[in-house]
Amino acid sequence: MASAERHSRVRSAWPARLLVAAGAVLLVAPLYFTFVFATHGRTEIFDNPPPLWFGDAAGSNLRLLEERLPFWRNLGMSLYVASMTTVLNLLLCSLAGYAFAIYEFRFKGTLFAIVLGSMMLPAFMHMIPSFMVMDALGWIDEPRALYVPAAASALGIFLMRQYIGSAIPPDLIDAARIDGCGELRIFWSIVLPLLMPALGTLGLITFIASWNNFVAPLVVMRSAEHYTLPLALRSMQAPNNTEWGALMIGSAIAMLPLLVAYFFSARRLVAGLTSGAVRG
């Protein structure tokens, strides 16, 4: 190998490396400013020059936010919907993924193709008919209209099938069968505990998607108390007199849990999200 040549090429990569790093800083900058503006009042945010560092108005911004929105109820609603969606997905996706990974059954290929194909359906196609289905079920303004339809995602099934196929030895299941375990018992007591890493990734992906979801609550949620955070924050935006400081602290609080979780698991999360695209 031409190691000297390689070395010089590596050195010459420094300007480009700095450019890439500067790009990364630029990409994160808007999020940084969300947190900075969350600590400034409305007038300070639009000062010349605008604030680049944290101020001391976080408390007053939060009080303003509480005046304008049932903010903690909205936060609770987001938490409730995202948690329900996550728990249901962990259970239902691992069950289905397990079936597709371990069992042989008729129409398996076709059924799995339907699972994958459903990922390609454009989401906006469902907006209007889903609204009418929810209306017919009497689920308008009900949190279950948000977590029940999202309870078993196709991506989750795909993810779990990939993981189970590589992590669960079929011999283990056969051994359990010989010991007289029922099929559900095998899944619940033997397989599920072995799926923890994949469940962690799937849980995070599901929670983030549900937490950030804007369109589904926009269509079905009606009362301000039942708004999830994104909907509530948007409702505070007015043509004039928007309390930007208060909005920014609301955004910051909405973003913070995800950013913390992301910081600790970025690698796994990214791998999980893109696994649908990568060949196993």
Added chain:
Amino acid sequence: MNARPSPSLAAPRPSRVRLPALRSRRLAPYLFIAPFFALFLVFSLFPLIFSIYLSLQQWNPAEGLHTMHWVGLENYGYALTDPWFWDALYNTAWFALVAGVPQHLVALPLAFFIHRRFKRGRDLIVGAYFVPYITSSVAIALIFTTLYSKDYGLINAALAELTRIPFIGSPLASLTALKDGGIDWLGDADVTRPAVAFVVFWRYLGWNLVLYLSGLQVIDKDLYEAATLDGATEWQQFWHVTLPLLKPMMFFAVTLTIIGNLQLFEEPFILVDGEKGVSSSVMTTAIFMYRTAFSDGDFGTASAMSWLMFVLIAALTWLNARLFGRDPRSAHGKR
């Protein structure tokens, strides 16, 4: 937690009694996948078929569904002869190109460079590029609304700083009309569409970067070694080794961008107030469909629009597959 897969089967029996179905290797997998398919039928497949039916009906939502009557293809004709629909279609296509193409033009070489040249700090860099993707679209739209503000958002403030630099300053000032108090990013029809497109680009760049990085990881390193021994420059390697092998991933990523951008809704919807006149310049077909249904109460025409869009998306996905020489059915999963 209720671990029984199907309440109707499990309910009449005491829970201690083992279900024969769950002892059967033959039936168990069907029970395990049943929840997905039940939800899929009720909340996905049925609504889709129902929306074909809706697209052929007209009714007054205020008076209820009993006023529904058959109108044939009238809704489709109505949508297709509505100049607003074509404007929205044009805006959507504009976004698909202007917000979509640069994502790939930047993400692909960026992925190649990061793959080749970053060892330490790589997770941090990729993590930073990916952060916008996991951030709430509403939070993003809100912060960009403040950054884009005419008086005195951070972007205009930064541009004003730049005009103080000698030589490049004054042409920049005349170019950007900064003298009249800055650019009205979200209020001036000329710049609003690019401003919104930038937010979309910003949000999905990291996603495409990560897709391409994962594609690069499965390319055999020996190929590069061989190319290096043959005296191929880095550029030649990128062009003759990387690009051809990355074609399946490019197909997949471009397909996702097409599908995503043609349904663009959240960013323009939140960034630009619907009441403003300028909103028509960023009104995408998804927004137009939403407004037709939920503001005008014309669910029939809105359903027709969604099927017109579906045909367009399907056609473009097919065209993309032809372009990349791949079978669209294998876009996902086992390949």
